[in-house]
Amino acid sequence: MVYRLRQFLGAISTTKLIWFIYTSCVSAMTAMTLLGRWSRVFLWILFTCEVVVTILTFAPKATQKIHSYAVTLTALVCIFSCSVMDNEFYPYVTALLVESIVILAYKDEKVMLTNLVGSMLMILHHIFYGNAVIFGVTNSVIELVLCFAIIAAVQIFLTLFILTMKKNETVMRKSMESARRAEHSKADFLANMSHEIRTPMNGILGMCEIMLRDASINDDAKENCFNIRTSAKSLLAIINDILDFSKIDSGKMEIIEEPFNMASTLNDVLNLAMARKGSKKIEFIIVLDPSIPCGIIGDENRIRQIMVNLLTNAIKFTEKGAITVTVSQNRQDYGINLMISVADTGIGISQENIEQLFTSFQQVDTRKNRSVEGTGLGLAICKKLVSSMGGFINVKSEYGIGSEFRFVIPLKVSDSKPFMSVKESESIHAVSLFNMDKFNHPEIPRRYSQIISNIGAQLGIDYANYTNIDALKKRASEKAITHCFISADEYLKNREYFNELSRTVKITVVQERTDSFDVPASISRVFKPFYALSIASALNNENLIMNLNERRGSDIHFTAPKARVLIVDDNDINLKVAWGLMRPYNMQVLTAESGPAAINMLRSKDIDLVFMDHMMPEMDGVEATHKIREMEGDYYKQLPIIALTANAISGVKDMFISEGLNDFMAKPIELTALDRMLRNYLPPEYIQPCSAAVYSGPERRKSFQKNKDAKTFDPESGLALTGGDADAYGEILRMYVQKGKDKREYIQKLYESGDWKNYIIEVHALKSTSMTVGAAKLSELARELEGAGKEQNYDLIHEKQNTLYEMYGSVINTIREYVNANYPQAGQPEELYIPNAQALTEITEALLKEYISVAKQAIEAFDSDETDKIAEQTKNLSYHSKPLADSFGRAASLMCDFEYDSAMEVISVLEQQITAGIK
């Protein structure tokens, strides 16, 4: 009963509540009228007042203001009438006071003042027309004055109270407005800062990526470049953390759910973790549930971000021992619950500190952890991210022993096939040789043993681990082995045995990234961490695990040589970066520095995909997109346009889509995002899958003729020494040939002038460059002469310099032939880079045919000067947006090398393209 009454009272409005009280009072007055046998007129007054107030209470259009005045005035009338009927004043003072308190509920000072005036009038009536006061009787006068004062004081107080309340409300409203504006400004500030910070970061990271893929830089420079990239990524990570936290805090974090493969995510995360581990003696142990579906739907970036955060913390707070990453799942009706835990043997966390662990900006135990870098945002962000994905994160820890962070996220499944399986598992008999005694922490052997004991069952293969070489040898002699995994230590201790065994068994050495020792070609290597996925990859003969050079670059899984992509950005570094990142896809990449330039280029209607920067002067990306969409023809309506922006604040994607763009990609360009965009928006028929180990396009090398002496020039070893990138190797060879002529003459000149100091320097350089390209014999001779020079054995130099000179010339010719045979003119990467498409002038077909005709005549006449002239004339010209420098410049270059046939071929190809309709 009480519960229901309370529910009822809580639900009714102010006007209805006051009407209820009013009605009760009117009822009481009616009773008084009837009992007191007062005039029936008063009944009519009461009735009329009640009707008016009731109508105003329940009428939909009656405002609270009208109601307040109606109630106040009719209440005064009723009280006044009552007092007149009763011929009394003082008992009705209480009624006036109660009435004042009731109308306080309206919070209107004007109503209160009206009430005050009404009350005063009533008092005056009773003074002059009633018997409220007997003048001459002091007590009576005092009573009246007191009454007057009390009524006035109460009502004035209530009026002031209402005014104060209103003032406070105004102040609060202004504060809220101010807070809202500040929030808005913060969002704008973050948006602008995001752009201003990310733009130069994009340049730094992109340039590093390009340099890392450039085979012409040496390993030391590559290492430095890698370190720059790592530091830049760390800085970007901190900036992203701050921006992410603000996004999450303001409820604007977007979770983008797309299908992804956990194996790929794990690989990325572990590569990053291994880089961050540095020189710490920490073992990474990975425990995987192989039945995790290969296609799960979720926000891969955020999941990766959380894992990286947790791993980074684990690495920071662990000096030795192990970090165990466990990835498992629980099947549910909606998909799976993906569970990931990161356990370490670090310093642990006390129970008191666990309570504040996920609080922002706090690193626990700050005094002790002062040397540990970190903003303290990481775990707070992790918690919010997990929560926004519908999951949970928790921690278990023991101080001094270690910690385990675990998070679980519900995910849908797009492909239920297991993400890890071995082909033809029944035919595999695998063994491993890992000795656990060397580890510095007792936890490591225990965890490794657990993994190893499960691997066979998980992968469905025959698998056994041995802890000493004798046991392995015994096994090898008793039963066939197909695969053998060994630690680097064991390999180095028993090198001869394993080299021999590798003839019949596929041997994989598991090594640290810092280990450097040679293995024969029959033995493969894999970096730690060594876990079920790396075993499965090795057993499937897949190169999912990157080698030293590859991990510093990136994986490309497809090419699109027919695709034409336009990048629009007013910043030439950004253009270069974007071009460089797209280069490995073998697409034709065009660039434009402004919206109008892009629109001009699109008139040819042969662009398949546009990456449009947002913030550009004169015409920004959105405006350019509007203009493109307004152009006539379905082509412009359907052309995929992807926004490129350093502004990664939430909501921008929706904004771009609403403005007519198809999607959005944040700068710095993330390679996985680029990969995804290209896959999603290029015509499917343009996409050609390729091996992940190869950067560039399909194999173009012809096999080298067998009757040549491989020691003179062995492209196989040269390619291996330059990281396996065929394109990059081609460029190195070209450079070797181009510079070789001058170098050869220079060495000869130094010899003839007896400038031994510089002679030694030059043959030293020749020694290493020749080894790099695969000219082992020349390298060996150069080494010999270098040594002779250092020992001042000039007789040997006199004896062998001529041989060097001849051999050098022979190698240059051999390599030139090889380059011409294996790296034809079409598809040369650097020629696809058009720094400023706006500067090119489009010419007609007739004029182009004229140039072609002149060029052909010049080639037939062996006139390289003429071909140079034509190249100079055509360098700023284009035909159907295709720069003519590609063809005429190339032909001129070939002429300089006396490659007349090749030069003619280049011009002929161009002529055929015109005939076929150039695209």
Place this chain on the structure above:
Amino acid sequence: MKKIGITTDCVCDLPEEYFLLNDIGVIYFYITTDSGRFCDMTEVTSENIIDYLESGRKVNTHAPSVEEYISFFDSQLEKYEEIIHICVSDSISLSYRNASLAALTLKIKSARVTVVDSEHLSTGIGHLVIKAVNMRDRGKSAQNIFNELESMKKRIRTSFIAMNADYLNINGKVPKIAKDLCDTFRLHPVIVMRNGKIRIGRVYVGDYWRSCAKYVKRSLRQHGRIDKTRAFITHVGCTVSFLNKIRAEADKHCKFDELITTKASATVSSNCGKWTFGIVCVNK
């Protein structure tokens, strides 16, 4: 194969290490949120649920299904000849019913599974589990263990003091008016288990710490009757400093050989709320 296996529901709130050390099989309850279904203790913890509920969202808790119990008992029967499974009180969960049905199904295959209705929750069940384990280790038969547990459960005192009645109201244990009264007058209800049912016992008024001290004192007032071998302080979201104060307060009134602090499971936590704790002990 070992003779008798002791298994229980995860809501017994014993420390995880105890399960591992004594080879106790545990079957987990489920918490359903608006985004998924999570396993108590392994996927979601008490802190997770408290945070979730404090953000204004609701959860549902579920006992394992009959099929899940069958699967669980099957896996345990690979190690043991017979099982004694101790469930949370039948009046507050379907687990006893589901477990009994599962046991009946397995009986057809001549499997021996005995299901015990603890008539308690949280570490009230924990006391029974520890007793069962001790008796098993001493070589007692399943029937003896069962009889002792049936007798012991009447002597267990399970009670908790909650800071407010918010979570009890959310889960339908008390009406809204009771919750409003608690909020208005700063009332702190004590939840007790009587004859297998949840009842509101005393209600303390005023400052929460003072109320807790009074609750501890009252819980341990007849310490002559209490079995001092072991007692539990089971809590939901209490800080370490708060728990230390509770321990000190408990020590003032009754010295136990073992006074173990444990965290409540997510299932129990979702029904009580943060800052809830209970002194769970056994009468002689």
